[in-house]
Amino acid sequence: SNIFLDDLSFQIYNKQMYLDKLEYENLKRDLRSAVKKEEFKLYYQPKININENQNKISGVEALIRWNHPTLGLVSPQKFIKIAEESFLIREIGDWVIEEAFKQLSSWQNKYDRDLGISVNLSPLELCDKNKAARIKKLSQKYQIRRELIEFEITENALLDNRSDTIKILKELKNLDFSIALDDFGIGYSSFSYLSRLPIDTLKIDKSFIGKLSDSKNMILIDSLIELSHKMNLKVIAEGIESSEQLKTMKKLKCDEIQGYYFYKPLPVDQFEKIIEKNYY
Ligand code: C2E
Numbered sequence: 001s002n003i004f005l006d007d008l009s010f011q012i013y014n015k016q017m018y019l020d021k022l023e024y025e026n027l028k029r030d031l032r033s034a035v036k037k038e039e040f041k042l043y044y045q046p047k048i049n050i051n052e053n054q055n056k057i058s059g060v061e062a063l064i065r066w067n068h069p070t071l072g073l074v075s076p077q078k079f080i081k082i083a084e085e086s087f088l089i090r091e092i093g094d095w096v097i098e099e100a101f102k103q104l105s106s107w108q109n110k111y112d113r114d115l116g117i118s119v120n121l122s123p124l125e126l127c128d129k130n131k132a133a134r135i136k137k138l139s140q141k142y143q144i145r146r147e148l149i150e151f152e153i154t155e156n157a158l159l160d161n162r163s164d165t166i167k168i169l170k171e172l173k174n175l176d177f178s179i180a181l182d183d184f185g186i187g188y189s190s191f192s193y194l195s196r197l198p199i200d201t202l203k204i205d206k207s208f209i210g211k212l213s214d215s216k217n218m219i220l221i222d223s224l225i226e227l228s229h230k231m232n233l234k235v236i237a238e239g240i241e242s243s244e245q246l247k248t249m250k251k252l253k254c255d256e257i258q259g260y261y262f263y264k265p266l267p268v269d270q271f272e273k274i275i276e277k278n279y280y
């Protein structure tokens with residue numbers, strides 16, 4: 001009977017693998033045409049400045065959404081990895097940047113107040129020597145104020161210590177763009193390494209926010225924020241879901257927060273309604 005069970009679980013296992021592979025191949029095929037068919041959209045999640053008395057929207061993070069013709073919304077968690085493995089991320093990444101610049105240019109004309117946009121960059125995009133030049137050209141095309149754009153990179157982008165990557169980041173900084181280190185704390189960066197990176201902002205990963213009630217974790221975040229401020233880094237926390245977490249981050253002097261407690265990522269028209277209704 002053992003043999004029978006092994007055989008059965010083997011078949012089930014293989015079937016799942018087959019389905020996973022099929023889904024993967026289908027998504028890869030469909031991704032290829034998704035840019036041309038305009039199936040992507042950017043959503044915008046507000047970032048809130050909690051430094052001052054009143055909480056104020058300082059800008060947004062642009063988050064890509066794929067509206068697949070038959071599958072509906074596909075999460076970036078799923079398709080960004082496929083896009084990277086198939087190198088389609090270069091085309092998709094360029095689309096994201098152009099779309100964000102277009103949006104910023106529209107907000108610059110529409111609103112008196114400054115709204116910043118953060119754009120996620122995949123590690124692969126930072127291996128492309130012409131990236132900074134293309135970004136510069138696009139920024140001129142849309143006449144955007146570059147200091148309002150921040151690029152978010154993850155530690156993976158820096159892991160193999162590619163000189164190209166650091167070079168591109170420095171080029172972007174020289175152009176007045178800002179750089180944020182995203183998902184900080186789940187990778188391997190040491191504090192001493194941090195001081196050598198051309199970054200402006202540290203984004204504390206949401207997995208730490210979920211553990212704020214753990215006092216050791218709290219001490220860690222407290223020290224991290226203090227250290228970052230001494231290094232002239234702005235600190236933003238992602239994944240704030242409760243008023244309790246907001247209170248704690250205020251107490252710890254975190255500069256900005258992002259999370260479902262205030263807003264989920266929103267389609268542009270919904271975000272604009274919020275901006276137009278509220279003067280904060
Ligand atoms: P990320 O850059 O760390 O973005 C934050 C993610 O956390 C987003 O997921 C956001 O919707 C989610 N989030 C925000 N607030 C909360 C909260 O309070 N609780 C919880 N549980 N989650 C929250 P999303 O939009 O699914 O994106 C996932 C990841 O996909 C992003 O993580 C980023 O790594 C990648 N991604 C998204 N858009 C792009 C893009 O345009 N280009 C690239 N290269 N990657 C992207």
Ligand code: MG
Pocket residue numbers: 061120152182
């Ligand atoms: Mg991000």
Ligand code: MG
Pocket residue numbers: 182183203205206238
């Ligand atoms: Mg993040």
Ligand code: MG
Pocket residue numbers: 183
């Ligand atoms: Mg993340």
